[in-house]
Amino acid sequence: xxxxxxxxxxxxxxxxxxxxxxxxxxxxxxxxxxxxxxxxxxxxxxxxxxxxxxxxxxxxxxxxxxxxxxxxxxxxxxxxxxxxxxxxxxxxxxxxxxxxxxxxxxxxxxxxxxxxxxxxxxxxxxxxxxxxxxxxxxxxxxxxxxxxxxxxxxxxxxxxxxxxxxxxxxxxxxxxxxxxxxxxxxxxxxxxxxxxxxxxxxxxxxxxxxxxxxxxxxxxxxxxxxxxxxxxxxxxxxxxxxxxxxxxxxxxxxxxxxxxxxxxxxxxxxxxxxxxxxxxxxxxxxxxxxxxxxxxxxxxxxxxxxxxxxxxxxxxxxxxxxxxxxxxxxxxxxxxxxxxxxxxxxxxxxxxxxxxxxxxxxxxxxxxxxxxxxxxxxxxxxxxxxxxxxxxxxxxxxxxxxxxxxxxxxxxxxxxxxxxxxxxxxxxxxxxxxxxxxxxxxxxxxxxxxxxxxxxxxxxxxxxxxxxxxxxxxxxxxxxxxxxxxxxxxxxxxxxxxxxxxxxxxxxxxxxxxxxxxxxxxxxxxxxxxxxxxxxxxxxxxxxxxxxxxxxxxxxxxxxxxxxxxxxxxxxxxxxxxxxxxxxxxxxxxxxxxxxxxxxxxxxxxxxxxxxxxxxxxxxxxxxxxxxxxxxxxxxxx
Amino acid sequence: xxxxxxxxxxxxxxxxxxxxxxxxxxxxxxxxxxxxxxxxxxxxxxxxxxxxxxxxxxxxxxxxxxxxxxxxxxxxxxxxxxxxxxxxxxxxxxxxxxxxxxxxxxxxxxxxxxxxxxxxxxxxxxxxxxxxxxxxxxxxxxxxxxxxxxxxxxxxxxxxxxxxxxxxxxxxxxxxxxxxxxxxxxxxxxxxxxxxxxxxxxxxxxxxxxxxxxxxxxxx
Numbered sequence: 001x002x003x004x005x006x007x008x009x010x011x012x013x014x015x016x017x018x019x020x021x022x023x024x025x026x027x028x029x030x031x032x033x034x035x036x037x038x039x040x041x042x043x044x045x046x047x048x049x050x051x052x053x054x055x056x057x058x059x060x061x062x063x064x065x066x067x068x069x070x071x072x073x074x075x076x077x078x079x080x081x082x083x084x085x086x087x088x089x090x091x092x093x094x095x096x097x098x099x100x101x102x103x104x105x106x107x108x109x110x111x112x113x114x115x116x117x118x119x120x121x122x123x124x125x126x127x128x129x130x131x132x133x134x135x136x137x138x139x140x141x142x143x144x145x146x147x148x149x150x151x152x153x154x155x156x157x158x159x160x161x162x163x164x165x166x167x168x169x170x171x172x173x174x175x176x177x178x179x180x181x182x183x184x185x186x187x188x189x190x191x192x193x194x195x196x197x198x199x200x201x202x203x204x205x206x207x208x209x210x211x212x213x214x215x216x217x218x219x220x221x222x223x224x225x226x227x228x229x230x231x232x233x234x235x236x237x238x239x240x241x242x243x244x245x246x247x248x249x250x251x252x253x254x255x256x257x258x259x260x261x262x263x264x265x266x267x268x269x270x271x272x273x274x275x276x277x278x279x280x281x282x283x284x285x286x287x288x289x290x291x292x293x294x295x296x297x298x299x300x301x302x303x304x305x306x307x308x309x310x311x312x313x314x315x316x317x318x319x320x321x322x323x324x325x326x327x328x329x330x331x332x333x334x335x336x337x338x339x340x341x342x343x344x345x346x347x348x349x350x351x352x353x354x355x356x357x358x359x360x361x362x363x364x365x366x367x368x369x370x371x372x373x374x375x376x377x378x379x380x381x382x383x384x385x386x387x388x389x390x391x392x393x394x395x396x397x398x399x400x401x402x403x404x405x406x407x408x409x410x411x412x413x414x415x416x417x418x419x420x421x422x423x424x425x426x427x428x429x430x431x432x433x434x435x436x437x438x439x440x441x442x443x444x445x446x447x448x449x450x451x452x453x454x455x456x457x458x459x460x461x462x463x464x465x466x467x468x469x470x471x472x473x474x475x476x477x478x479x480x481x482x483x484x485x486x487x488x489x490x491x492x493x494x495x496x497x498x499x500x501x502x503x504x505x506x507x508x509x510x511x512x513x514x515x516x517x518x519x520x521x522x523x524x525x526x527x528x529x530x531x532x533x534x535x536x537x538x539x540x541x542x543x544x545x546x547x548x549x550x551x552x553x554x555x556x557x558x559x560x561x562x563x564x565x566x567x568x569x570x571x572x573x574x575x576x577x578x579x580x581x582x583x584x585x586x587x588x589x590x591x592x593x594x595x596x597x598x599x600x601x602x603x604x605x606x607x608x609x610x611x612x613x614x615x616x617x618x619x620x621x622x623x624x625x626x627x628x629x630x631x632x633x634x635x636x637x638x
Numbered sequence: 639x640x641x642x643x644x645x646x647x648x649x650x651x652x653x654x655x656x657x658x659x660x661x662x663x664x665x666x667x668x669x670x671x672x673x674x675x676x677x678x679x680x681x682x683x684x685x686x687x688x689x690x691x692x693x694x695x696x697x698x699x700x701x702x703x704x705x706x707x708x709x710x711x712x713x714x715x716x717x718x719x720x721x722x723x724x725x726x727x728x729x730x731x732x733x734x735x736x737x738x739x740x741x742x743x744x745x746x747x748x749x750x751x752x753x754x755x756x757x758x759x760x761x762x763x764x765x766x767x768x769x770x771x772x773x774x775x776x777x778x779x780x781x782x783x784x785x786x787x788x789x790x791x792x793x794x795x796x797x798x799x800x801x802x803x804x805x806x807x808x809x810x811x812x813x814x815x816x817x818x819x820x821x822x823x824x825x826x827x828x829x830x831x832x833x834x835x836x837x838x839x840x841x842x843x844x845x846x847x848x849x850x851x852x853x854x855x856x857x858x
Contacts, residue, residue, distance in 0.1 A: 001734070002733060004815050004824075005823075008814050032704055032707075035702060035703050037700070037831075
């Protein structure tokens with residue numbers, strides 16, 4: 001039987017989540033049972049603390065405001081416009097309405113039966129996840145147990161259908177060529193030739209203990225360093241890096257880049273104490289997919305001049321584009337891109353050192369600051385860096401400082417040519433203010449901490465996120481130690497840092513092409529960096545500092561560490577990680593699309609699902625800010 | 639009053655319909671079932687033209703209930719090529735078509751004692767009544783409301799005719815599926831809800847107000 005009206009409703013609903021992921025029959029069933037309501041401006045659909053209706057609502061035309069009553073005041077929590085869903089949570093959780101829904105303009109609503117939806121939820125996992133996700137922005141305690149990792153399931157929805165090379169399990173050779181540790185090098189080489197392989201594993205009780213590759217034979221045998229009659233143990237690389245069979249391509253790539261190796265051993269449980277079941281070589285991965293980040297890194301190692309590096313960094317941007325287009329998880333992407341950026345910076349430093357007349361007079365460390373320090377820099381943005389050198393007697397200070405300033409100038413010039421533009425605020429190691437000896441740095445941090453002016457706090461937010469790119473580790477850990485000492489002796493500093501972290505609250509959500517601000521101010525552009533990413537970065541930094549957690553500079557890993565320290569806030573911190581990843585991915589794809597830093601987002605160009613995605617991120621930001629507010633008693637300081 | 643003898647000759651569906659219409663009905667807008675309907679016809683002549691399709695939708699408690707919908711297409715020998723471009727129903731289309739007798743039986747069973755609402759009700763009711771007459775059945779017994787007249791009550795206008803397109807524009811109703819019976823019924827249903835809601839804002843609207851003839855005194 002033809003049902004023109006239901007078809008029309010079907011056509012409308014199918015454009016919006018979660019209806020867009022329903023089976024055709026499921027959605028048609030919903031559409032043919034919809035009830036249509038017309039609500040006059042200023043009339044209520046339901047009121048706070050009222051009993052739940054049998055239906056939840058989808059806005060067809062108009063706009064519905066959701067309000068919370070607090071102290072006899074109606075606080076606007078959200079505005080729903082075309083395609084938005086509201087009033088669902090109480091129906092599923094059998095609870096009263098937590099908010100009132102009032103028409104901000106005349107509205108036509110589709111009321112959808114919760115019973116039909118419940119049936120569908122049981123068979124459609126994607127819908128279930130979406131609903132859990134959308135609850136998170138509407139309920140009192142969204143981080144309840146049982147929603148872990150699913151809060152942003154709408155993102156998963158888009159990625160789960162496709163299988164990408166990087167997150168696919170890597171296919172390794174199942175029958176690795178092996179020999180025992182008492183064989184001679186000659187015997188091993190014979191086996192390798194016979195089986196036509198480039199590597200052989202040395203096993204003991206079937207467990208891998210070492211590996212010999214063509215390269216070892218070339219470098220250690222052909223050069224006459226070892227005799228071919230010696231035991232394989234003499235030239236094998238040991239211990240070997242072992243991994244679980246389920247290793248993904250991206251993980252394998254990262255492991256190879258990190259350890260500068262070309263072969264990974266796959267064992268039963270991923271340790272070298274269990275049976276060897278396969279070998280994954282770089283070649284296997286190249287075969288698996290052509291565009292290879294470890295090849296890029298290799299090219300960086302071999303780069304002879306800055307033009308080579310520039311070319312590689314351009315290639316990296318292409319790689320990044322591919323990753324973003326394929327929806328590869330942002331955690332993988334940022335690891336790989338950061339590794340390449342770091343390798344490029346190291347090479348730029350090495351090239352500069354070669355150009356200097358003399359070797360460095362004392363030990364030094366090159367620090368990446370800000371987003372690069374946090375390994376969150378995906379797009380080509382400004383360079384922020386600093387340099388620390390060993391303490392030296394006063395009479396040698398001037399010449400030493402001159403040496404490092406000259407070096408820093410060379411490095412920053414190179415980075416600029418490569419594409420990391422000069423920092424407009426001159427936060428670079430070539431600036432005498434940021435090229436300091438260890439004790440000067442300690443003093444500088446101590447001053448910032450004990451005299452927390454607005455400027456000082458701003459500096460802290462940049463300089464606290466440092467990461468040693470090149471040079472001496474001890475210098476940097478001495479610096480970190482001193483920072484924690486200063487903070488310990490002047491804890492109110494954390495409150496100032498907290499106040500700074502709350503400077504930019506996230507908006508409530510979106511309404512058509514407008515941002516919904518708490519104060520009602522609307523803008524067409526959204527500052528993704530300062531309104532969404534930085535609040536999370538600032539919160540993570542502050543909380544890790546307050547727990548004296550060292551060596552965690554990355555926002556996601558800071559929150560992960562915080563979960564261990566404050567298990568009670570696990571759900572909140574997990575949702576912060578999710579939000580952060582989503583936002584970072586969002587910024588990166590926006591930046592690639594518009595060929596800019598991705599910082600300002602034009603709301604007119606966002607699709608409904610992109611808006612929903614962003615909106616889902618605002619809630620955890622608000623909640624973590626609320627936590628800071630209470631913990632540091634910031635209301636009094638404001 | 640029809641004779642007992644005649645009544646006994648009516649088919650069962652008609653007897654049930656009559657019974658329902660005799661029941662006492664709630665005199666409130668809230669608890670009344672309204673059926674908003676529209677017909678597509680071969681033309682505007684009540685005697686010569688035929689119904690090609692009926693679309694209808696129920697309203698209860700100020701809510702349009704899509705599940706309480708009705709949409710049928712009718713097989714007719716009469717066919718006017720010139721009106722096809724309005725309603726788009728071909729003589730031998732792909733749609734499943736019912737005989738006029740079966741269509742009337744289904745429609746009567748569907749409407750029951752609901753209050754019938756249409757835009758320019760008089761024409762649609764007359765078309766249905768003509769079809770009923772061909773089946774030797776009496777006229778419809780339902781109460782009726784004309785959204786065109788209701789609109790005139792709201793605006794206090796005297797002009798006789800406001801077509802649906804004009805009102806759609808005024809009431810900001812998207813004109814999807816215009817000139818299909820079901821599409822027009824749905825549009826009219828939204829129009830009905832909107833007019834009722836506007837009338838309510840102006841005054842304390844009673845059930846009986848809906849049926850008063852405007853132009854003379856009544857509401858205005």
